[in-house]
Amino acid sequence: MSLKSAFFAIIRRDLLLAFRRRAEMANPLFFFVLVVTLFPLAVGAQAHLLQSMAPGVIWVSALLAALLSLDGLFRSDFEDGSLEQMLLSPHALSLLVLGKIIAHWLVTGLPLLLVAPLLAMFLGLPEQAMGTLLLTLILATPLLSLIGAIGVALTVGLRRGGMILSLLVLPLYVPVLIFASSAVDRAASGLPVNAQLNMLTALLFLALVLVPLPTTAALKMSIN
Amino acid sequence: MSVFPDAVGLFFHRSASPPHFYALADRFIPWLTVIFVVLILAGLYGGLYLAPSDYQQGDSYRIIYIHVPAAWMSLFIYVLMAIMGGIALVWRIKLAEVMLISSAPIGAGFTFIALVTGSLWGKPMWGTWWVWDARLTSELILLFLYLGIISLHGAIEDQRNAARAVSILALVGVVNIPIIHYSVEWWNTLHQGPTVTKMDKPSIHITMLVPLLIMAIAFKFYYLIAVLQSAKLELLKRESGSQWVKTLLENQA
Amino acid sequence: MTLQTFFAMGGYAFYVWSAYGITFLVLLFNILSPVLLRKQLLRQLSLRQKRGNR
Numbered sequence: 001m002s003l004k005s006a007f008f009a010i011i012r013r014d015l016l017l018a019f020r021r022r023a024e025m026a027n028p029l030f031f032f033v034l035v036v037t038l039f040p041l042a043v044g045a046q047a048h049l050l051q052s053m054a055p056g057v058i059w060v061s062a063l064l065a066a067l068l069s070l071d072g073l074f075r076s077d078f079e080d081g082s083l084e085q086m087l088l089s090p091h092a093l094s095l096l097v098l099g100k101i102i103a104h105w106l107v108t109g110l111p112l113l114l115v116a117p118l119l120a121m122f123l124g125l126p127e128q129a130m131g132t133l134l135l136t137l138i139l140a141t142p143l144l145s146l147i148g149a150i151g152v153a154l155t156v157g158l159r160r161g162g163m164i165l166s167l168l169v170l171p172l173y174v175p176v177l178i179f180a181s182s183a184v185d186r187a188a189s190g191l192p193v194n195a196q197l198n199m200l201t202a203l204l205f206l207a208l209v210l211v212p213l214p215t216t217a218a219l220k221m222s223i224n
Numbered sequence: 225m226s227v228f229p230d231a232v233g234l235f236f237h238r239s240a241s242p243p244h245f246y247a248l249a250d251r252f253i254p255w256l257t258v259i260f261v262v263l264i265l266a267g268l269y270g271g272l273y274l275a276p277s278d279y280q281q282g283d284s285y286r287i288i289y290i291h292v293p294a295a296w297m298s299l300f301i302y303v304l305m306a307i308m309g310g311i312a313l314v315w316r317i318k319l320a321e322v323m324l325i326s327s328a329p330i331g332a333g334f335t336f337i338a339l340v341t342g343s344l345w346g347k348p349m350w351g352t353w354w355v356w357d358a359r360l361t362s363e364l365i366l367l368f369l370y371l372g373i374i375s376l377h378g379a380i381e382d383q384r385n386a387a388r389a390v391s392i393l394a395l396v397g398v399v400n401i402p403i404i405h406y407s408v409e410w411w412n413t414l415h416q417g418p419t420v421t422k423m424d425k426p427s428i429h430i431t432m433l434v435p436l437l438i439m440a441i442a443f444k445f446y447y448l449i450a451v452l453q454s455a456k457l458e459l460l461k462r463e464s465g466s467q468w469v470k471t472l473l474e475n476q477a
Numbered sequence: 478m479t480l481q482t483f484f485a486m487g488g489y490a491f492y493v494w495s496a497y498g499i500t501f502l503v504l505l506f507n508i509l510s511p512v513l514l515r516k517q518l519l520r521q522l523s524l525r526q527k528r529g530n531r
Contacts, residue, residue, distance in 0.1 A: 157385075164376060171365045182414065222389075
């Protein structure tokens with residue numbers, strides 16, 4: 001099997017596995033909406049307050065939804081031994097891991113875009129920011145999956161790695177949060193967002209290149 | 225590679241072995257302590273007594289003599305940890321692993337000091353205990369990076385794996401530090417409060433600068449002392465079954 | 478400058494001395510902690526060794 005076909009094979013495999021538990025795919029979505037709903041309940045329903053907080057609230061909630069879904073990235077493969085098999089495969093583990101991350105994003109990150117209009121409505125986000133919101137979600141959710149993968153790889157062997165995973169990953173998420181929420185915020189005021197989007201794109205490419213290596217090193221460590 | 229004379233190479237090679245390093249640490253620590261005490265007293269004398277009051281901030285600015293060197297140390301130590309992590313991963317040198325994990329609490333301590341002194345400096349100046357100043361915010365995130373390393377090391381039972389994990393994490397963290405700093409600075413300029421923080425670029429006079437630099441160097445010597453003490457403990461823990469430790473115990477009795 | 482004015486730190490005594498005090502405590506902790514733990518470990522190990530030798 002060539003490297004390219006192995007890469008696509010693993011994406012297909014993970015997507016297939018995820019589809020077999022189709023109901024679970026909706027969980028990050030529900031969580032995303034639920035968390036956003038908590039904010040008006042907590043701070044009050046004044047329209048102007050919610051509107052000014054909307055970009056930040058939506059993005060923090062997206063971050064938390066991504067964080068919660070990270071565990072599924074390597075957990076089941078770790079537990080049933082498939083991860084070890086991947087390690088033994090002749091193909092570069094980096095590329096297989098990248099494939100898994102892409103599949104994970106397709107299942108947990110991309111769907112978040114579906115509820116973005118709903119959330120924009122809940123918080124009164126101006127319509128002119130909608131496009132930027134979707135754009136930041138498309139650019140930054142893969143980033144969240146990529147950066148998160150390092151944390152998951154480091155903690156997959158731990159019994160209760162969930163809390164440590166958050167501690168490890170959230171500081172690394174900060175730049176993504178800053179640029180993404182700032183972009184949506186500026187778009188809501190009608191200001192240009194090129195700088196922020198460029199930064200997110202740059203970070204995305206950087207992550208695509210830099211993430212697989214430490215992730216595979218961490219997986220090899222976790223499996224031993 | 226005969227750039228270095230053989231004796232130097234031999235020295236480093238032998239020092240990497242735990243018993244030699246342990247003995248070396250014992251020899252160095254007293255001297256380092258003497259130098260540290262001299263420097264810290266000089267720095268404190270210069271900073272608290274000799275340096276004049278600030279025109280705008282009065283005597284409260286004297287916190288700078290701890291705040292800035294502590295912040296510098298917090299970054300310096302993290303970079304060192306990343307280097308040690310790289311050495312540990314590439315060359316599998318146990319000592320590098322030991323130095324990495326020994327440095328983490330010290331770095332976290334300096335980060336904590338930078339945050340608390342920043343807060344104490346800010347309260348009389350800005351009226352609040354906390355402001356989302358670019359430097360303070362970056363330091364806060366750095367503290368979490370340190371805590372992550374300490375937690376991860378504590379959570380992994382197998383020592384070899386724990387060392388590998390924190391080496392990876394330190395390297396990942398060090399790549400992120402400039403990104404985080406840049407994004408936080410950028411974020412801060414967007415949300416700049418009405419008061420420009422005096423912390424970021426203090427207008428510094430030479431009589432104020434010299435004690436600052438002395439304190440910075442003093443803190444470096446402190447780090448050396450603290451990391452050597454911690455490394456000795458860590459080595460004993462890891463090698464408690466080995467022959468050199470048994471000999472050490474017999475010699476002590 | 479009298480000792481009194483020195484300690485007063487121009488009215489900012491609380492802030493300045495708290496800052497220096499906390500710093501001193503943290504630095505002290507990071508030196509004392511490994512030293513004391515090491516002494517404790519050495520005691521434990523030598524006890525174990527003596528028992529093992531019997």
